[in-house]
Amino acid sequence: MDCHIPATVPVNVLSLSLSADSVRLVNGTSLCSGRLELKSNQSNHWWSSVCEADFDQQDAEVVCRELGCGAPSVLQGVPYGQVEVPMWTKVFQCGGHESALMDCRSSGSARTTCSTGKAVGLTCSEPVRLVGGASRCAGTLEVKQGEWRVVDDYLWTLQEAAVACRELDCGSGVSTGSRKQSSYITVWRIRTECVEAGFTLRECSSSGSSSSTVEITCSGEPISDLIYDSNVYSAVLSLSQ
Template identity: 75%
Template sequence: VRLVGGASRCAGTLELKHQGDWRPVVYSLWTLETAADSVRLLDGTSLCSGRLEVKSNQRWSSVCEADFDQQDAEVVCRELGCGAPSVLQGALYGEVEAPMWTKEFQCGGHESALLDCRSSGSARNTCSPGKAVGLTCSEPVRLVGGASRCAGTLEVKQGDWRPVSYSDSVWTLETAAGVCRELDCGSAVSVGQRKESSDRPVWWISSDCVQTGSALRDCARSGSSSSILDLTCSGKPISDIIYIKLFI
């Protein structure tokens, strides 16, 4: 399921993928209850990080770390439209009291939603303090077509993968630095614009929006352009560079 064409990944036309094809949904007396999410991440730094909660019978419950593993995390990140899970740790984003989800998730990793996964038959009555699942998914951002994974055309996934084009301001190395950090690619070395022979679907992303600390996909607006943003990062995480300098 995805929302496309809106001001962010959380607004737009509702589409459903069926037998390989994305199609818009025609509603019949939909309510806000019908449209509610079944999983969410709270108290994190973005929509892709936080303490995991699951909704069932109109009640949100935290999940115990012992009932959740890497394959379950892959499903949650996919369901939220984020990239692959990068951190899975209990109480990383704060601890809460009951209610707690009472059964162990048993996902295969391929499911499209957490509640589609099988669960254990036995119920858990308690969860040790500090063991509520905290999850960080990577942002759906990548560089493609370059000499390494840290160089190339900047693409963002919001429903589908599209290249990024300048919006109302030119990207600087300062703006690009956050993208390089997100990709664990060190610092920004160069950022530029190349022209293609014809327009293609892009995400218009303003440098000003990115500099406020917003995630790229939250700054994206759907459009078309022949001007595509290319980015080169140093390829080494900043911590590695500092370590090398200290060693020398």
């Protein structure tokens, strides 16, 4: 996915969808989130939303896998706007191991409509990981786009590291470094102007080769969970003296 995105491109371009042959997520905040739609017939372009009551966590795992995203992190009634497309009329019964949603067993449903806000809204985690470090929040950066690859260290700063840490739910970026390879290998290159425009690492990656890859250390905690309590801090300080 080599999309050349200048820094001036507005982030609302993310309303475009990510889709496999018969599954897509639309109107989300990234390519791995949005309202779930299924193609009702492979011979036309009729897409249907899925009613929340007909879909569960195991079904979500299959959809995220089919789209090449990480595991599902949010499954809820759609927060992505009014549903005006037809509703899917079968209940999925996935085991969670299938490679595509249409491989799952399904049963017929008498449902022909779904109340407003109750279509499936799905957020999958971004396909990003850190390997070889002391924890899941430190190590060599890898991004999956069809396949897992390490990331070139060219022009990497703490700004790009912050994006990776956020996608990993690992707080803020602490440091970046380079790991030299014995020879040139196939890597993903991350376009800084694309990241600065608000897009994810996967959306900003293009294929290349390099003899050095980037290593990242994150703070290890989601920033939203870091609460400063002056009373607690003062107590700890007194005990340490």
